[in-house]
Amino acid sequence: MQNLDSAVLATALPAMARDLHEDPYRLGAAITSYLVALTVFIPFSAWIADRFGAKRVFMFAILTFVASSVLCGRAQGLGELVAFRVLQGLGGAMMVPVGRLLLLRGVAKKDMLSAMAWLTMPALLGPVTGPPLGGVLTDLWSWRAVFWINVPIGLIGFALVAWKIPHVPPTRPGPPDVVGLALTGTALALVMFGIETVGRHVVPGWVSVLALAAGILAGWLAVRHCQRVPQPALDLSLFRIATFRDPAVAGSLFRTGAGAVPFLIPVMLQIGFGMSASQSGFVSFATALGAFAMKPLVRPLLRRTGFRGALVINGVVASFGIAALALVTPAWPAAAIFALLAAGGLARSLQFTALNTLAFADVPAERMSRATALYGTLQQLTPALGVVLATTTLETCLALSGRSALVAADFSWGFVVAAVVVLASIPLHARLAPDAGAEVSGHNR
Structure with a gap:
């Protein structure tokens, strides 16, 4: 539900801008406000889950997310929308970190890579179905419908959590x-x-x-x-663990650059290329389709190359994949754009999975809740920075050109800047030990 919400919203942004009489790049605040709220509230999630029990917190988070989604669908202006997105971020901050914490506490290191892949594959149904679903809902009804879709999903999810997830008793974590x-x-x-x-x-x-x-x-x-x-509140001593420090620091650079892409693509296809929301959605979902196809390949690839090799080599490939999007013009056939987006999705999916698994490879079990809170904070902050990076680049292009409206060439600069930020993470990955995370990846075992 959380991933679907982000994916459908990006496709609906141009329609939201027209309806609310705002510039499209200003509607980036609807995305960043949610991501910032996630970032602000995630540090609370570890203590709250320990204090009140993970299952209880998970159920409360789902209800909060659903209720705030209804409010977002009724917003009458950008200010109201941003306020309700902040409330939605409060619910989201308690969902993903708590779910990951439940998983990591119960999985052996040798099974962690497979477990993380299984955790993310169902979540990728959101990005896979989100862009076309967001386009269809926007064209047939209204952008408001992209928020209402969370209601049935959330209620079903709430019932499944109540039924299937065993009770987790609260502990005494001490005062926050x-x-x-x-x-x-x-x-x-x-x-x-x-x-x-x-x-x-x-x-x-x-x-x-x-x-x-x-x-x-x-x-x-x-x-x-x-x-x-x-x-x-944030255990900064975790940065002494090399396999946590690299995904946290170098991974933040990668996630910032990559985080600009989901914002730029649908806006470029609709504002720059003149596609409808539905057309844009069916083309841009290629990125998530590529990401979904990569998941079964992650384990054999990491076993062969190790984490350092994969992060360095694939990081370069991912950077060039983002830069290649700068070459796309309205003259390109939709099939060619689809293929390029799918290839980029493959590379970025491998990088994300490797980073998210390596981060917890050497974290002791007793520090896992603090690690998920700190890493989750960085993980949610960087996509917000990616959207800001994209909107700032577009605004700079407008200011330098003297134009009042975006054109296709402006988005090319957005992709180039994002690719440079991604490429900056490679020298940091190269400093990892060759056997970093070997117990998890199986490399050289």
Whole structure:
């Protein structure tokens, strides 16, 4: 449900912009507000799951997500939509990290790679079906219908959780690090608000600059605080584990660049190429189809190359795949665009699975909940940065050209900038040990 929501929304953005009388790139706030809310609330998820029981928290999260989806479908302006998306992010923040925590606590390391692949394959049904479904719903009814689709899915999911997931008793995790959580949430929210509004005339310029400065200061204070207390909100000592540090740091660069692509593709196809929402959806779902096809191949590939080899070689391939999208023009046949998107989906899927598995390969069981909270925070922050990267690039192209409307060439620069950011992660991956995560990948065993 969560992945479907993100996929259908990207396809519906141009229609939302027309209905709400907003510029398409400003509607990126509907995506980033949700992702920022995820990022802010995820650090709470580990403590809340331990304190109240993972199953109970999971069920509450589903109901919150469904209720806020209904509110999003009734929004009458960008401000209302952003507010309801923040509430939706609160529900989403408790779903994926808690589910992953349940999985990682019960799986042996030798089975972790297969387990992570099985976890993500059903979730990929969202991105696979999302773009065409979002296009059809938007064209036949309204963009509001892309939020209403969460209601039946959420209610079925709630019933299945109540029926199938065994009860997980709460524990006594001790008092939460309230100061650390407050500083971390404040820093993330202020920095993302500053980045999202700077130069866009949404608020006065000094407000954006002040938010950025205050966010950086709060972030510095949060790091200092988390390094000093015994049970911090974010366990920064996890960065001493090389196999966690690389997916967290280098992986953040990759996810930022790759996170720009799902935003750029549907907007380019509709605004730049003149496709309808349905046409755009059926073409852009090729990316998720390629990602889905890669999942069964991940284990044999990683067993052959190891994590370092896969992340370095495939990272280069993924970067060139994103850069190749800059060559696409309205003259290209839809089948050629579909094939290029599917190939890019293959490469990015392998990179995501390798990063998400390697991150937990050497984390001790007793620190797993803190690892899922910290990694989940970074995992949700970076796609938001990717959308900001894309919208900022498009706005810069408009400002430099003097035009008032986007053209197809503007999106080419968006893909080039995203590819450069992805490529910047490769030297960091190359610093991994050749046998990094070998117990999980089976490489050289």
